[in-house]
Amino acid sequence: FLTRLTERFVLGVDMFVETLWKVWVDVLDVLGLDVAHLSQYFSPASVSNSPARALLLVGVVLLAYWFLSLTLGFTFSVLHLVFGRFFWLVRVILFSMSCVYILHKYEGEPENAVLPLCLVVAIYFMTGPMGVYWRSSSGSPGSPSVEEKLEHLENQVRLLNIRLNRVLESLDRSKDK
Secondary structure, three states, X not given: OHHHHHHHHHHHXXXXXXXXXXXXXXXXXXXXXXXXXXXXXXXXXXXXXXXXXXXXXXXXXXXXXXXXXXXXXXXXXXXXXXXXXXXXXHHHHHHHHHHHHHHHHOOXXXXXXXXXXXXXXXXXXXXXXOOHHHHHHXXXXXXXXXXXXXXXXXXXXXXXXXXXXXXXXXXXXXXXX
8 A cells, every 4th residue: 555655656746747847848948948958058168158158057047946936835835824733744744755755766776866855855944944934924913023022022121120120129228227
């Protein structure tokens, strides 16, 4: 059962990645880049000889980063919206299944699995408590805003100052006696 489930998961992820790749190729085609000969644009010799190609390389890398962050942002915000408080559990399950996928994909060549595993771990930490998805949920209607938190801290400082003054006054009185 677990073997079949893993194989179906790997097949589903392959289909998803293939779909994302087709969308990415279409975006590059719209931009006028020949995807079939993309490696000739970015070979070290051609980039060093042409500053325009270096700029194009930077543009493609930034566009790829934007596309990936947009896709991940949409996916994880939908998951966060659907699962709410149990989003952490979904993250752990997705992380585990991603590692299983990579290890299954590179079963005979473990040295080729290192870079994809590092990428999965980086995405896992980017979507953690320090990530955008957790910070954006703190601005929801039920949680206090930054101004309210600052006001609460100022009130606590005032109360501490009042208590400190009382303690100091009582110490002065005990010295005078």
